[in-house]
Amino acid sequence: MQVWTKLFARSPFKPLIKHSEVVIEAVETLEKALEAWKRGDYEEMNRLAVEIDRIEDVADEIKEEIRDSLSSNLMLAVSREDILIYLHMQDKVADAAEDTAKWLLVKKPGKIPAEIEEVILQMGAESIKAAKLLHEAIVQMDRIIESGFSENQIKAEYRIIHEIEDVESRIDDLDTELMRKVFEIADNLSWADGFYILNIARTVSNISDKAKDAAERLRLMMKPPKE
Protein backbone atom coordinates (compact mmCIF):
# COMPACT_ATOMS: atom_id res chain seq x y z
CA MET A 1 0.00 0.00 0.00
CA GLN A 2 1.24 3.41 -0.90
CA VAL A 3 0.84 4.54 2.67
CA TRP A 4 4.28 3.11 3.30
CA THR A 5 5.96 5.30 0.79
CA LYS A 6 4.35 8.39 2.26
CA LEU A 7 4.21 7.67 5.98
CA PHE A 8 7.91 8.01 6.55
CA ALA A 9 9.21 11.45 5.85
CA ARG A 10 12.82 12.22 5.07
CA SER A 11 14.71 12.81 8.24
CA PRO A 12 16.48 16.17 8.44
CA PHE A 13 19.53 14.71 10.16
CA LYS A 14 21.52 13.47 7.20
CA PRO A 15 21.15 16.86 5.44
CA LEU A 16 22.11 18.58 8.71
CA ILE A 17 25.29 16.53 8.81
CA LYS A 18 25.95 17.39 5.17
CA HIS A 19 25.47 21.07 5.97
CA SER A 20 27.85 20.71 8.88
CA GLU A 21 30.51 19.26 6.58
CA VAL A 22 30.27 22.33 4.38
CA VAL A 23 30.57 24.55 7.46
CA ILE A 24 33.78 22.74 8.44
CA GLU A 25 35.10 23.27 4.94
CA ALA A 26 34.41 27.00 5.23
CA VAL A 27 36.20 27.28 8.58
CA GLU A 28 39.14 25.17 7.40
CA THR A 29 39.53 27.35 4.34
CA LEU A 30 39.50 30.36 6.65
CA GLU A 31 42.33 28.86 8.67
CA LYS A 32 44.35 28.47 5.49
CA ALA A 33 43.52 32.05 4.55
CA LEU A 34 44.72 33.27 7.94
CA GLU A 35 47.98 31.35 7.48
CA ALA A 36 48.45 32.88 4.03
CA TRP A 37 47.73 36.25 5.60
CA LYS A 38 50.44 35.68 8.20
CA ARG A 39 52.91 34.58 5.52
CA GLY A 40 52.08 37.74 3.67
CA ASP A 41 50.91 35.69 0.68
CA TYR A 42 48.05 38.07 -0.09
CA GLU A 43 47.30 36.57 -3.46
CA GLU A 44 46.66 33.16 -1.92
CA MET A 45 44.75 34.79 0.91
CA ASN A 46 42.49 36.55 -1.58
CA ARG A 47 41.89 33.34 -3.48
CA LEU A 48 40.96 31.50 -0.29
CA ALA A 49 38.70 34.32 0.90
CA VAL A 50 36.77 34.17 -2.37
CA GLU A 51 36.60 30.40 -1.96
CA ILE A 52 35.07 30.80 1.52
CA ASP A 53 32.42 33.02 -0.03
CA ARG A 54 31.58 30.28 -2.51
CA ILE A 55 31.45 27.58 0.20
CA GLU A 56 29.18 29.76 2.26
CA ASP A 57 26.79 29.93 -0.68
CA VAL A 58 26.69 26.13 -0.83
CA ALA A 59 25.89 26.03 2.89
CA ASP A 60 23.07 28.49 2.30
CA GLU A 61 21.62 26.33 -0.44
CA ILE A 62 21.58 23.25 1.78
CA LYS A 63 20.08 25.32 4.57
CA GLU A 64 17.22 26.44 2.33
CA GLU A 65 16.62 22.86 1.21
CA ILE A 66 16.39 21.64 4.79
CA ARG A 67 14.05 24.49 5.73
CA ASP A 68 11.77 23.75 2.80
CA SER A 69 11.57 20.06 3.62
CA LEU A 70 10.88 20.63 7.32
CA SER A 71 7.17 21.24 7.06
CA SER A 72 5.26 21.60 10.29
CA ASN A 73 3.35 18.49 9.33
CA LEU A 74 6.13 16.19 10.38
CA MET A 75 6.21 14.23 13.57
CA LEU A 76 9.86 14.41 14.54
CA ALA A 77 11.91 12.76 17.23
CA VAL A 78 13.08 16.22 18.25
CA SER A 79 11.31 19.55 18.17
CA ARG A 80 11.13 21.18 14.75
CA GLU A 81 11.88 24.55 16.28
CA ASP A 82 15.09 23.27 17.82
CA ILE A 83 16.17 21.85 14.47
CA LEU A 84 15.47 25.13 12.68
CA ILE A 85 17.30 27.20 15.27
CA TYR A 86 20.15 24.72 15.32
CA LEU A 87 20.40 24.92 11.55
CA HIS A 88 20.36 28.70 11.73
CA MET A 89 23.19 28.66 14.26
CA GLN A 90 25.21 26.09 12.36
CA ASP A 91 24.85 28.22 9.27
CA LYS A 92 25.96 31.26 11.27
CA VAL A 93 29.26 29.48 11.85
CA ALA A 94 29.90 29.53 8.11
CA ASP A 95 28.63 33.12 7.97
CA ALA A 96 31.14 34.15 10.62
CA ALA A 97 33.95 32.52 8.61
CA GLU A 98 32.76 34.44 5.59
CA ASP A 99 32.70 37.70 7.58
CA THR A 100 36.33 37.19 8.54
CA ALA A 101 37.16 36.46 4.91
CA LYS A 102 35.50 39.73 3.92
CA TRP A 103 37.64 41.64 6.38
CA LEU A 104 40.70 39.94 4.98
CA LEU A 105 39.66 41.08 1.51
CA VAL A 106 38.76 44.71 2.09
CA LYS A 107 42.14 45.92 3.22
CA LYS A 108 45.70 45.07 2.59
CA PRO A 109 47.05 45.03 6.09
CA GLY A 110 49.81 47.29 7.21
CA LYS A 111 52.39 46.14 9.71
CA ILE A 112 50.65 43.89 12.20
CA PRO A 113 52.75 43.05 15.27
CA ALA A 114 53.78 39.40 15.28
CA GLU A 115 52.34 38.70 18.75
CA ILE A 116 48.93 39.93 17.63
CA GLU A 117 49.13 37.85 14.49
CA GLU A 118 49.97 34.90 16.67
CA VAL A 119 46.85 35.34 18.81
CA ILE A 120 44.64 35.67 15.75
CA LEU A 121 46.06 32.48 14.28
CA GLN A 122 45.50 30.71 17.56
CA MET A 123 41.91 31.90 17.53
CA GLY A 124 41.56 30.59 13.99
CA ALA A 125 42.92 27.19 14.98
CA GLU A 126 40.56 26.98 17.94
CA SER A 127 37.64 27.92 15.70
CA ILE A 128 38.31 24.92 13.53
CA LYS A 129 38.09 22.84 16.67
CA ALA A 130 34.74 24.38 17.50
CA ALA A 131 33.39 23.70 14.02
CA LYS A 132 34.71 20.14 14.03
CA LEU A 133 33.29 19.48 17.47
CA LEU A 134 29.97 20.81 16.30
CA HIS A 135 30.09 18.38 13.42
CA GLU A 136 30.81 15.59 15.88
CA ALA A 137 27.89 16.78 17.98
CA ILE A 138 25.36 16.62 15.15
CA VAL A 139 26.63 13.20 14.11
CA GLN A 140 26.24 12.13 17.74
CA MET A 141 22.71 13.56 17.76
CA ASP A 142 21.90 11.23 14.90
CA ARG A 143 23.30 8.35 16.94
CA ILE A 144 21.21 9.35 19.93
CA ILE A 145 18.08 8.94 17.85
CA GLU A 146 19.41 5.71 16.36
CA SER A 147 19.83 4.32 19.85
CA GLY A 148 16.39 5.49 20.95
CA PHE A 149 17.78 8.27 23.17
CA SER A 150 20.00 6.00 25.17
CA GLU A 151 21.61 7.51 28.25
CA ASN A 152 25.11 6.53 27.13
CA GLN A 153 24.77 8.28 23.81
CA ILE A 154 23.27 11.33 25.50
CA LYS A 155 26.21 11.42 27.91
CA ALA A 156 28.63 11.29 25.00
CA GLU A 157 26.76 14.23 23.46
CA TYR A 158 27.05 16.22 26.70
CA ARG A 159 30.81 15.65 26.65
CA ILE A 160 31.06 17.08 23.15
CA ILE A 161 28.90 20.06 24.09
CA HIS A 162 31.14 20.73 27.10
CA GLU A 163 34.17 20.63 24.84
CA ILE A 164 32.58 23.15 22.52
CA GLU A 165 31.92 25.38 25.51
CA ASP A 166 35.54 25.01 26.60
CA VAL A 167 36.78 25.99 23.16
CA GLU A 168 34.46 28.95 23.12
CA SER A 169 35.72 30.11 26.47
CA ARG A 170 39.37 29.73 25.33
CA ILE A 171 38.63 31.82 22.26
CA ASP A 172 36.97 34.40 24.48
CA ASP A 173 40.13 34.58 26.56
CA LEU A 174 42.23 34.95 23.43
CA ASP A 175 39.89 37.67 22.22
CA THR A 176 40.27 39.57 25.47
CA GLU A 177 44.03 39.12 25.33
CA LEU A 178 44.06 40.42 21.78
CA MET A 179 42.00 43.50 22.68
CA ARG A 180 44.35 44.27 25.54
CA LYS A 181 47.36 43.92 23.27
CA VAL A 182 45.82 46.15 20.63
CA PHE A 183 45.23 48.90 23.18
CA GLU A 184 48.68 48.44 24.71
CA ILE A 185 50.28 49.27 21.41
CA ALA A 186 47.53 51.64 20.31
CA ASP A 187 49.96 54.50 19.95
CA ASN A 188 52.02 52.65 17.35
CA LEU A 189 49.00 51.39 15.48
CA SER A 190 47.05 53.26 12.86
CA TRP A 191 43.37 53.69 13.54
CA ALA A 192 42.58 51.62 10.46
CA ASP A 193 44.89 48.75 11.46
CA GLY A 194 43.44 48.59 14.96
CA PHE A 195 39.92 48.60 13.62
CA TYR A 196 40.88 45.92 11.13
CA ILE A 197 42.49 43.66 13.74
CA LEU A 198 39.67 43.99 16.21
CA ASN A 199 37.07 43.19 13.62
CA ILE A 200 38.92 40.14 12.44
CA ALA A 201 39.14 39.01 16.05
CA ARG A 202 35.43 39.70 16.54
CA THR A 203 34.36 37.71 13.50
CA VAL A 204 36.71 34.84 14.30
CA SER A 205 35.42 34.57 17.85
CA ASN A 206 31.91 34.69 16.40
CA ILE A 207 32.60 31.31 14.84
CA SER A 208 32.87 29.62 18.21
CA ASP A 209 30.07 31.74 19.67
CA LYS A 210 27.68 30.44 17.06
CA ALA A 211 29.00 26.91 17.43
CA LYS A 212 28.23 27.19 21.12
CA ASP A 213 24.72 28.51 20.44
CA ALA A 214 24.16 25.60 18.08
CA ALA A 215 25.41 23.16 20.72
CA GLU A 216 22.95 24.68 23.18
CA ARG A 217 20.16 23.75 20.80
CA LEU A 218 21.41 20.20 20.64
CA ARG A 219 21.19 20.13 24.40
CA LEU A 220 17.52 21.11 24.15
CA MET A 221 16.88 18.48 21.47
CA MET A 222 17.76 15.73 23.89
CA LYS A 223 14.74 16.65 25.97
CA PRO A 224 11.36 15.41 24.72
CA PRO A 225 9.59 17.84 22.36
CA LYS A 226 6.63 19.76 23.74
CA GLU A 227 4.18 18.97 20.95
Add this chain to the structure above:
Amino acid sequence: MSEVDPWLLMTIILGFAMAWAIGANDAANSMSTAVGANAITPKQAVIIAGVLEFIGAYFFGKSVTETIRSGIIDLTRITDPNVLIYGSIAALLAATLWLVIATKFGLPVSTTHSIIGGIVGYGIVYAGTAIVNWGKMTQVVLSWIISPIVGAIMAFLVFRAMTRSIFETGDPVRSAHIWSPFWISLAAIVIATMFYNKVLHGSDLRTGVMLYGLPAGVVTFLVAYPLIKLHFPSDDPLVGVESIFKRVQVITSGYVALAHGANDVANAIGPVAAVYAVASMGMAGMKVPVPKWLLALGGLGIALGVATYGYRVIETVGKKITELTNTRGFTIDFSAATVVLIASWLGLPISTTHTVVGAVVGVGLARGVKAINKDIVIEIIISWFVTVPVAALISAAIFKILLLVG
Protein backbone atom coordinates in the same frame (compact mmCIF):
# COMPACT_ATOMS: atom_id res chain seq x y z
CA MET B 1 -29.93 -26.48 -5.65
CA SER B 2 -28.56 -26.62 -9.13
CA GLU B 3 -30.16 -23.26 -10.10
CA VAL B 4 -27.99 -21.31 -7.65
CA ASP B 5 -24.79 -22.89 -8.81
CA PRO B 6 -23.95 -20.19 -11.39
CA TRP B 7 -24.44 -17.60 -8.66
CA LEU B 8 -22.25 -19.52 -6.29
CA LEU B 9 -19.66 -19.75 -9.00
CA MET B 10 -19.89 -16.02 -9.57
CA THR B 11 -19.55 -15.34 -5.84
CA ILE B 12 -16.52 -17.57 -5.69
CA ILE B 13 -14.94 -15.69 -8.56
CA LEU B 14 -15.70 -12.38 -6.86
CA GLY B 15 -14.37 -13.70 -3.57
CA PHE B 16 -11.23 -14.72 -5.38
CA ALA B 17 -10.97 -11.24 -6.92
CA MET B 18 -11.41 -9.70 -3.49
CA ALA B 19 -8.74 -11.99 -2.09
CA TRP B 20 -6.48 -10.91 -4.92
CA ALA B 21 -7.13 -7.24 -4.12
CA ILE B 22 -6.37 -7.91 -0.44
CA GLY B 23 -3.09 -9.55 -1.34
CA ALA B 24 -2.21 -6.81 -3.80
CA ASN B 25 -3.00 -4.05 -1.33
CA ASP B 26 -1.76 -5.35 1.95
CA ALA B 27 1.29 -7.26 0.82
CA ALA B 28 3.48 -4.34 1.74
CA ASN B 29 2.10 -4.17 5.28
CA SER B 30 3.71 -7.35 6.43
CA MET B 31 6.91 -7.18 4.42
CA SER B 32 7.56 -3.47 4.09
CA THR B 33 9.46 -3.01 7.33
CA ALA B 34 11.76 -5.91 6.50
CA VAL B 35 12.32 -4.74 2.94
CA GLY B 36 12.62 -1.13 4.07
CA ALA B 37 15.29 -2.08 6.59
CA ASN B 38 17.09 -4.14 3.94
CA ALA B 39 16.59 -7.42 5.77
CA ILE B 40 15.27 -9.13 2.64
CA THR B 41 14.99 -8.32 -1.03
CA PRO B 42 11.61 -7.52 -2.59
CA LYS B 43 11.71 -10.84 -4.45
CA GLN B 44 12.27 -12.81 -1.25
CA ALA B 45 9.55 -10.78 0.42
CA VAL B 46 7.03 -11.73 -2.24
CA ILE B 47 7.78 -15.43 -1.92
CA ILE B 48 7.74 -15.41 1.90
CA ALA B 49 4.60 -13.28 2.05
CA GLY B 50 2.80 -15.33 -0.59
CA VAL B 51 3.47 -18.64 1.12
CA LEU B 52 2.75 -17.40 4.63
CA GLU B 53 -0.37 -15.47 3.69
CA PHE B 54 -1.68 -18.71 2.20
CA ILE B 55 -0.75 -20.75 5.26
CA GLY B 56 -2.27 -18.11 7.49
CA ALA B 57 -5.48 -18.06 5.52
CA TYR B 58 -5.77 -21.80 5.23
CA PHE B 59 -4.87 -22.84 8.77
CA PHE B 60 -5.62 -19.78 10.83
CA GLY B 61 -8.59 -18.34 9.05
CA LYS B 62 -11.53 -20.25 10.41
CA SER B 63 -13.07 -18.48 13.36
CA VAL B 64 -12.68 -14.95 12.05
CA THR B 65 -14.47 -15.97 8.90
CA GLU B 66 -17.41 -16.95 11.05
CA THR B 67 -17.42 -13.56 12.70
CA ILE B 68 -17.47 -11.59 9.47
CA ARG B 69 -19.97 -13.84 7.79
CA SER B 70 -22.60 -13.99 10.49
CA GLY B 71 -21.82 -11.29 12.98
CA ILE B 72 -22.34 -7.97 11.29
CA ILE B 73 -25.87 -8.37 10.03
CA ASP B 74 -28.60 -10.63 11.29
CA LEU B 75 -28.74 -13.32 8.64
CA THR B 76 -31.86 -14.89 10.12
CA ARG B 77 -33.78 -11.87 8.83
CA ILE B 78 -32.87 -12.78 5.29
CA THR B 79 -35.40 -15.41 4.35
CA ASP B 80 -34.99 -15.17 0.62
CA PRO B 81 -31.84 -17.04 -0.39
CA ASN B 82 -31.48 -14.85 -3.48
CA VAL B 83 -31.11 -11.79 -1.28
CA LEU B 84 -28.15 -13.31 0.47
CA ILE B 85 -26.60 -14.19 -2.86
CA TYR B 86 -27.16 -10.75 -4.38
CA GLY B 87 -26.06 -9.19 -1.15
CA SER B 88 -22.84 -11.12 -0.97
CA ILE B 89 -22.09 -10.29 -4.57
CA ALA B 90 -22.87 -6.62 -3.93
CA ALA B 91 -20.67 -6.58 -0.85
CA LEU B 92 -17.75 -8.30 -2.54
CA LEU B 93 -18.01 -6.19 -5.67
CA ALA B 94 -18.29 -2.97 -3.66
CA ALA B 95 -15.35 -3.84 -1.47
CA THR B 96 -13.18 -4.90 -4.41
CA LEU B 97 -14.15 -1.80 -6.40
CA TRP B 98 -13.47 0.51 -3.48
CA LEU B 99 -10.13 -1.17 -2.87
CA VAL B 100 -9.12 -0.76 -6.49
CA ILE B 101 -10.28 2.88 -6.63
CA ALA B 102 -8.60 3.73 -3.33
CA THR B 103 -5.37 2.09 -4.39
CA LYS B 104 -5.42 4.03 -7.65
CA PHE B 105 -5.62 7.26 -5.67
CA GLY B 106 -3.04 6.08 -3.18
CA LEU B 107 -5.54 6.08 -0.33
CA PRO B 108 -4.68 3.66 2.44
CA VAL B 109 -7.92 1.82 3.14
CA SER B 110 -8.68 -1.30 5.06
CA THR B 111 -9.97 -4.41 3.38
CA THR B 112 -11.87 -5.22 6.56
CA HIS B 113 -13.61 -1.85 6.51
CA SER B 114 -14.47 -2.32 2.89
CA ILE B 115 -16.17 -5.66 3.27
CA ILE B 116 -18.02 -4.68 6.44
CA GLY B 117 -19.25 -1.56 4.66
CA GLY B 118 -20.37 -3.70 1.75
CA ILE B 119 -22.29 -6.12 3.98
CA VAL B 120 -23.92 -3.34 5.99
CA GLY B 121 -24.83 -1.51 2.76
CA TYR B 122 -26.88 -4.27 1.24
CA GLY B 123 -28.27 -5.26 4.62
CA ILE B 124 -29.73 -1.82 5.22
CA VAL B 125 -31.21 -1.62 1.73
CA TYR B 126 -32.91 -4.95 2.24
CA ALA B 127 -34.21 -4.74 5.76
CA GLY B 128 -33.46 -1.30 7.12
CA THR B 129 -31.05 -0.40 9.86
CA ALA B 130 -32.56 -2.94 12.22
CA ILE B 131 -30.80 -5.79 10.43
CA VAL B 132 -27.41 -4.46 11.43
CA ASN B 133 -26.07 -5.90 14.63
CA TRP B 134 -25.23 -2.52 16.06
CA GLY B 135 -23.71 -4.03 19.16
CA LYS B 136 -21.28 -5.94 16.99
CA MET B 137 -20.87 -2.95 14.72
CA THR B 138 -19.96 -0.76 17.70
CA GLN B 139 -17.53 -3.39 18.84
CA VAL B 140 -16.03 -3.45 15.37
CA VAL B 141 -15.80 0.34 15.13
CA LEU B 142 -14.27 0.41 18.60
CA SER B 143 -11.73 -2.17 17.55
CA TRP B 144 -10.72 0.07 14.65
CA ILE B 145 -10.09 2.87 17.08
CA ILE B 146 -8.57 0.61 19.71
CA SER B 147 -6.32 -1.48 17.47
CA PRO B 148 -4.11 1.38 16.27
CA ILE B 149 -4.03 2.83 19.77
CA VAL B 150 -3.12 -0.51 21.29
CA GLY B 151 -0.65 -1.01 18.44
CA ALA B 152 0.89 2.37 19.25
CA ILE B 153 1.05 1.75 22.99
CA MET B 154 2.46 -1.72 22.47
CA ALA B 155 5.11 -0.50 20.03
CA PHE B 156 5.95 2.44 22.30
CA LEU B 157 6.49 0.15 25.27
CA VAL B 158 8.35 -2.52 23.32
CA PHE B 159 10.63 0.09 21.79
CA ARG B 160 11.35 1.79 25.10
CA ALA B 161 11.95 -1.56 26.76
CA MET B 162 14.26 -2.68 23.97
CA THR B 163 16.37 0.44 24.04
CA ARG B 164 16.40 0.50 27.81
CA SER B 165 17.44 -3.13 28.08
CA ILE B 166 20.19 -2.90 25.48
CA PHE B 167 21.43 0.57 24.61
CA GLU B 168 20.96 2.34 27.91
CA THR B 169 22.88 -0.10 30.05
CA GLY B 170 26.43 0.33 31.32
CA ASP B 171 27.75 -2.35 28.98
CA PRO B 172 25.58 -2.30 25.86
CA VAL B 173 27.44 -5.08 24.06
CA ARG B 174 26.99 -7.42 27.02
CA SER B 175 23.34 -6.43 27.37
CA ALA B 176 22.86 -7.04 23.66
CA HIS B 177 24.20 -10.58 24.14
CA ILE B 178 21.55 -11.32 26.73
CA TRP B 179 18.63 -9.15 25.72
CA SER B 180 18.59 -9.73 21.99
CA PRO B 181 17.91 -13.46 22.54
CA PHE B 182 15.35 -12.48 25.15
CA TRP B 183 13.40 -10.33 22.71
CA ILE B 184 13.66 -12.92 20.00
CA SER B 185 12.41 -15.56 22.43
CA LEU B 186 9.51 -13.35 23.45
CA ALA B 187 8.49 -13.11 19.81
CA ALA B 188 8.75 -16.91 19.62
CA ILE B 189 6.48 -17.28 22.66
CA VAL B 190 3.81 -15.14 21.06
CA ILE B 191 4.07 -16.92 17.73
CA ALA B 192 3.92 -20.39 19.27
CA THR B 193 1.04 -19.53 21.58
CA MET B 194 -0.97 -18.21 18.69
CA PHE B 195 -0.08 -21.27 16.69
CA TYR B 196 -1.68 -23.39 19.40
CA ASN B 197 -4.64 -21.09 19.56
CA LYS B 198 -5.29 -20.85 15.85
CA VAL B 199 -4.07 -24.02 14.23
CA LEU B 200 -4.90 -26.46 16.97
CA HIS B 201 -7.98 -24.46 17.96
CA GLY B 202 -7.05 -24.49 21.62
CA SER B 203 -9.09 -22.10 23.66
CA ASP B 204 -7.23 -22.01 26.95
CA LEU B 205 -4.60 -19.34 26.62
CA ARG B 206 -2.76 -20.60 29.66
CA THR B 207 -2.33 -24.03 28.13
CA GLY B 208 -1.12 -22.42 24.95
CA VAL B 209 1.49 -20.40 26.79
CA MET B 210 2.61 -23.31 28.97
CA LEU B 211 2.66 -26.07 26.35
CA TYR B 212 3.64 -24.15 23.24
CA GLY B 213 4.67 -20.59 23.90
CA LEU B 214 7.15 -21.12 26.72
CA PRO B 215 8.82 -24.22 25.27
CA ALA B 216 9.22 -22.45 21.93
CA GLY B 217 10.59 -19.42 23.73
CA VAL B 218 13.05 -21.51 25.73
CA VAL B 219 14.22 -23.42 22.66
CA THR B 220 14.62 -20.16 20.75
CA PHE B 221 16.58 -18.70 23.63
CA LEU B 222 18.82 -21.76 23.87
CA VAL B 223 19.56 -21.55 20.16
CA ALA B 224 19.80 -17.78 19.90
CA TYR B 225 21.83 -17.15 23.04
CA PRO B 226 24.99 -19.10 22.15
CA LEU B 227 24.70 -18.06 18.50
CA ILE B 228 24.61 -14.39 19.38
CA LYS B 229 27.25 -14.82 22.07
CA LEU B 230 29.65 -16.46 19.62
CA HIS B 231 28.83 -14.42 16.54
CA PHE B 232 28.00 -10.99 17.82
CA PRO B 233 28.41 -9.10 14.58
CA SER B 234 30.28 -6.08 15.91
CA ASP B 235 31.91 -4.35 18.85
CA ASP B 236 29.42 -1.57 18.41
CA PRO B 237 26.11 -2.52 20.01
CA LEU B 238 24.19 -0.21 17.66
CA VAL B 239 25.57 -1.97 14.61
CA GLY B 240 25.58 -5.44 16.20
CA VAL B 241 22.03 -5.34 17.47
CA GLU B 242 20.77 -4.02 14.16
CA SER B 243 22.35 -6.86 12.24
CA ILE B 244 20.91 -9.43 14.66
CA PHE B 245 17.43 -8.01 14.29
CA LYS B 246 17.89 -7.83 10.58
CA ARG B 247 17.66 -11.63 10.59
CA VAL B 248 14.94 -11.78 13.21
CA GLN B 249 12.88 -9.36 11.17
CA VAL B 250 12.46 -11.92 8.46
CA ILE B 251 10.71 -14.13 10.99
CA THR B 252 8.56 -11.39 12.50
CA SER B 253 7.58 -10.15 9.07
CA GLY B 254 6.57 -13.67 8.21
CA TYR B 255 4.58 -13.70 11.42
CA VAL B 256 2.73 -10.55 10.32
CA ALA B 257 2.04 -12.11 6.94
CA LEU B 258 0.69 -15.21 8.67
CA ALA B 259 -1.52 -13.12 10.93
CA HIS B 260 -2.68 -11.05 7.98
CA GLY B 261 -3.65 -14.14 6.04
CA ALA B 262 -5.52 -15.48 9.05
CA ASN B 263 -7.42 -12.27 9.58
CA ASP B 264 -8.08 -10.89 6.16
CA VAL B 265 -8.98 -14.03 4.25
CA ALA B 266 -12.33 -13.69 6.01
CA ASN B 267 -12.98 -10.47 4.14
CA ALA B 268 -12.98 -12.29 0.85
CA ILE B 269 -14.29 -15.66 1.96
CA GLY B 270 -16.91 -14.59 4.52
CA PRO B 271 -19.51 -13.53 1.95
CA VAL B 272 -18.68 -16.53 -0.23
CA ALA B 273 -19.20 -18.80 2.75
CA ALA B 274 -22.59 -17.20 3.32
CA VAL B 275 -23.59 -17.99 -0.26
CA TYR B 276 -22.12 -21.46 0.05
CA ALA B 277 -24.36 -22.05 3.06
CA VAL B 278 -27.37 -21.18 0.93
CA ALA B 279 -26.19 -23.33 -1.93
CA SER B 280 -25.47 -26.38 0.17
CA MET B 281 -28.21 -26.12 2.79
CA GLY B 282 -30.79 -24.31 0.76
CA MET B 283 -31.45 -21.64 3.33
CA ALA B 284 -29.94 -18.51 4.67
CA GLY B 285 -28.65 -17.88 8.13
CA MET B 286 -27.61 -21.44 8.79
CA LYS B 287 -24.38 -21.83 10.59
CA VAL B 288 -22.20 -24.12 8.60
CA PRO B 289 -18.51 -24.58 8.98
CA VAL B 290 -16.51 -22.71 6.39
CA PRO B 291 -15.17 -25.40 4.08
CA LYS B 292 -11.42 -25.71 3.98
CA TRP B 293 -11.25 -25.47 0.23
CA LEU B 294 -12.83 -22.02 0.37
CA LEU B 295 -10.10 -20.88 2.74
CA ALA B 296 -7.54 -22.42 0.44
CA LEU B 297 -9.05 -20.49 -2.45
CA GLY B 298 -8.94 -17.29 -0.46
CA GLY B 299 -5.35 -17.97 0.52
CA LEU B 300 -4.48 -18.66 -3.08
CA GLY B 301 -6.12 -15.40 -4.15
CA ILE B 302 -4.16 -13.44 -1.57
CA ALA B 303 -0.91 -15.14 -2.53
CA LEU B 304 -1.62 -14.41 -6.18
CA GLY B 305 -2.30 -10.77 -5.32
CA VAL B 306 1.00 -10.58 -3.51
CA ALA B 307 2.84 -12.12 -6.45
CA THR B 308 1.20 -10.18 -9.27
CA TYR B 309 0.67 -6.71 -7.87
CA GLY B 310 2.25 -6.74 -4.45
CA TYR B 311 5.66 -7.14 -5.97
CA ARG B 312 5.65 -3.63 -7.37
CA VAL B 313 4.42 -2.17 -4.11
CA ILE B 314 7.01 -3.99 -2.05
CA GLU B 315 9.76 -2.93 -4.43
CA THR B 316 8.76 0.73 -4.22
CA VAL B 317 8.50 0.51 -0.46
CA GLY B 318 11.91 -1.05 -0.19
CA LYS B 319 13.44 1.91 -1.93
CA LYS B 320 11.47 4.59 -0.11
CA ILE B 321 11.66 3.63 3.54
CA THR B 322 15.22 4.52 4.22
CA GLU B 323 14.72 5.80 7.71
CA LEU B 324 13.72 2.52 9.27
CA THR B 325 16.26 0.47 11.18
CA ASN B 326 15.98 -3.23 11.96
CA THR B 327 15.16 -2.82 15.64
CA ARG B 328 12.37 -0.41 14.71
CA GLY B 329 11.13 -2.81 12.09
CA PHE B 330 11.20 -5.63 14.61
CA THR B 331 9.36 -3.51 17.17
CA ILE B 332 6.64 -2.59 14.69
CA ASP B 333 6.23 -6.14 13.40
CA PHE B 334 6.31 -7.76 16.81
CA SER B 335 3.84 -5.29 18.30
CA ALA B 336 1.46 -5.31 15.37
CA ALA B 337 1.47 -9.07 14.97
CA THR B 338 0.79 -9.60 18.64
CA VAL B 339 -2.08 -7.13 18.65
CA VAL B 340 -3.54 -8.55 15.44
CA LEU B 341 -3.38 -12.16 16.58
CA ILE B 342 -4.75 -11.43 20.04
CA ALA B 343 -7.62 -9.53 18.44
CA SER B 344 -8.25 -12.36 16.03
CA TRP B 345 -8.22 -14.78 18.95
CA LEU B 346 -10.90 -12.63 20.58
CA GLY B 347 -12.83 -12.81 17.30
CA LEU B 348 -12.54 -9.14 16.54
CA PRO B 349 -12.12 -8.23 12.89
CA ILE B 350 -9.27 -5.76 12.93
CA SER B 351 -7.16 -4.27 10.22
CA THR B 352 -3.50 -5.08 9.92
CA THR B 353 -2.93 -1.72 8.27
CA HIS B 354 -4.33 0.18 11.26
CA THR B 355 -2.37 -1.76 13.78
CA VAL B 356 0.86 -1.37 11.85
CA VAL B 357 0.26 2.35 11.31
CA GLY B 358 -0.48 2.61 15.02
CA ALA B 359 2.75 0.79 15.79
CA VAL B 360 4.75 3.09 13.51
CA VAL B 361 3.30 6.12 15.27
CA GLY B 362 4.01 4.46 18.61
CA VAL B 363 7.68 4.06 17.77
CA GLY B 364 7.61 7.65 16.54
CA LEU B 365 6.17 8.80 19.86
CA ALA B 366 8.94 6.92 21.61
CA ARG B 367 11.26 9.13 19.53
CA GLY B 368 12.41 6.11 17.58
CA VAL B 369 11.46 7.21 14.09
CA LYS B 370 13.18 10.37 12.93
CA ALA B 371 10.33 11.77 10.90
CA ILE B 372 6.75 10.72 10.29
CA ASN B 373 4.45 12.54 7.91
CA LYS B 374 1.60 13.82 10.09
CA ASP B 375 -0.53 14.66 7.05
CA ILE B 376 -0.48 11.05 5.99
CA VAL B 377 -1.44 9.89 9.47
CA ILE B 378 -4.44 12.24 9.37
CA GLU B 379 -5.26 11.08 5.84
CA ILE B 380 -5.20 7.49 7.05
CA ILE B 381 -7.49 8.26 9.97
CA ILE B 382 -9.94 10.01 7.65
CA SER B 383 -9.87 7.07 5.27
CA TRP B 384 -10.79 4.76 8.14
CA PHE B 385 -14.02 6.66 8.68
CA VAL B 386 -14.79 7.11 4.99
CA THR B 387 -14.36 3.54 3.85
CA VAL B 388 -17.38 1.99 5.55
CA PRO B 389 -19.95 4.51 4.29
CA VAL B 390 -18.46 4.56 0.79
CA ALA B 391 -18.33 0.77 0.50
CA ALA B 392 -21.86 0.63 1.94
CA LEU B 393 -23.14 3.07 -0.67
CA ILE B 394 -21.53 1.22 -3.58
CA SER B 395 -22.83 -2.08 -2.23
CA ALA B 396 -26.31 -0.67 -1.75
CA ALA B 397 -26.37 0.57 -5.34
CA ILE B 398 -25.15 -2.76 -6.75
CA PHE B 399 -27.63 -4.65 -4.58
CA LYS B 400 -30.54 -2.52 -5.87
CA ILE B 401 -29.49 -3.12 -9.44
CA LEU B 402 -29.19 -6.86 -8.83
CA LEU B 403 -32.65 -6.93 -7.26
CA LEU B 404 -34.10 -5.20 -10.32
CA VAL B 405 -32.21 -7.24 -12.87
CA GLY B 406 -32.21 -10.59 -11.09
